[in-house]
Amino acid sequence: MDISKLTDAAELAKAIPHAQALGMSFVEIGQGHAIMQLPYDEKLIGDPQTGVIHGGAVFALMDTCAGAAVMSHPDAKGYTATIDLRVDYMRSATPGQILRTRADCYRYGRSVAFVRAVAYDEDEARPVAVANGAFVASKGE
Amino acid sequence: MDISKLTDAAELAKAIPHAQALGMSFVEIGQGHAIMQLPYDEKLIGDPQTGVIHGGAVFALMDTCAGAAVMSHPDAKGYTATIDLRVDYMRSATPGQILRTRADCYRYGRSVAFVRAVAYDEDEARPVAVANGAFVASKGE
Amino acid sequence: MDISKLTDAAELAKAIPHAQALGMSFVEIGQGHAIMQLPYDEKLIGDPQTGVIHGGAVFALMDTCAGAAVMSHPDAKGYTATIDLRVDYMRSATPGQILRTRADCYRYGRSVAFVRAVAYDEDEARPVAVANGAFVASKGE
């Protein structure tokens, strides 16, 4: 994978209005993996009593990061889309802490790419959520 | 289910900062089902070239609506949380159109409630996404 | 869809050694849907104390039926394979009763077909399990 692909993915993410609206940014993009983060913010809160962020915000971060992992895979030609994604919520993210997620594209097939992502806050030993999904694979023309 | 529960669920949704930030609102809440909507908005866009909204925004709407369906179930005592949720994306939502979702809690067990949700835009015959998940069931003391 | 396709699907199912070994058979095949059944048998038991059949046998029935639903879709050209499948278990199947499942292919896209299946015993009002999955779509040459 050449550097231009890494840069493309990061730029693409910056160009996603919804990712920008929530406050997501890239920490790292590699050959089939990506790390993104989402700083705590009031507009992400799902439970006003506890201040815990909404599962939808966790999902949006994991979905975006998973798509970036697929796009950064050596076999990829840039385009992808989520076919399906399953998220398991292990616990609430701690209010006030940055949420990070790492996604790995562990299989890039003819028409489908499989991805796994893990989300965690500052207590990295206890994941907040795990996501597993299938994405559109496009090997170019 | 009494009216107070319906009102509670609707008020609760209004009180969710993330739901408010994205622009969600309730269309209907019944005995184990709910309908919510999310008007098209630039901050929801996932693909700047086509204007298609982000899968994460679709998920956030379905997750919130599914939780409301669980809370409105006759056997429920108010509290719930997503255990896991799987979303299948059938097609892109048409840019500019309102996204709606209907969620049904079709099984409320001792510790787990199962929910199915369908999201669609103005072309109701062709769903945009389908979600299936397990939520925490709480039957009260 | 022509009759030959219906017959092909039924014949194909008969030709599946694992389906035969468990005792599965077709009740109905239509244009994108299928109904199959699995009579109760000791070799299917998962819990020797209660006589409840194994979740794996329920899954095998639903997976096979879902594949048949995809193959019988008007847009299909015969071949398919499971990409992913999620099964939600609502309750135990009642020991001694026939297990039936109905699968519907509700979306047949360019490369992916989506299917939903429901399994039930003689109490059809209370499903035993629900499955949702993505299958390989092949529209022919």
Add this chain to the structure above:
Amino acid sequence: MDISKLTDAAELAKAIPHAQALGMSFVEIGQGHAIMQLPYDEKLIGDPQTGVIHGGAVFALMDTCAGAAVMSHPDAKGYTATIDLRVDYMRSATPGQILRTRADCYRYGRSVAFVRAVAYDEDEARPVAVANGAFVASKGE
């Protein structure tokens, strides 16, 4: 976890008629993880033309192994049941080879335990399938 629990789990598996009918056996049981195997057999075949085993047989192995991983968890009190399970199929198992699966219970909560399982044949570097699910957690009286 005491030795008796390990032995109990192995004995329990032996006592499952469906696991016996398919030919499953334990390779290893630890504190929250388990490894099982399923030798290739004609009755497991899903595709008579290629000899590839049925996805349902792969699932049955993973589901059983996942349940054993939950039961062997230090916090467990023996009983469990599958709430939901999602399987992603990466590729066909190679005909003639033993199928193995390793399951890890990576989170044992108050009412739900989460498990991940990987199935592979002799080419361990390329998994055949990955499963993620939620199981009933029972911490005893």
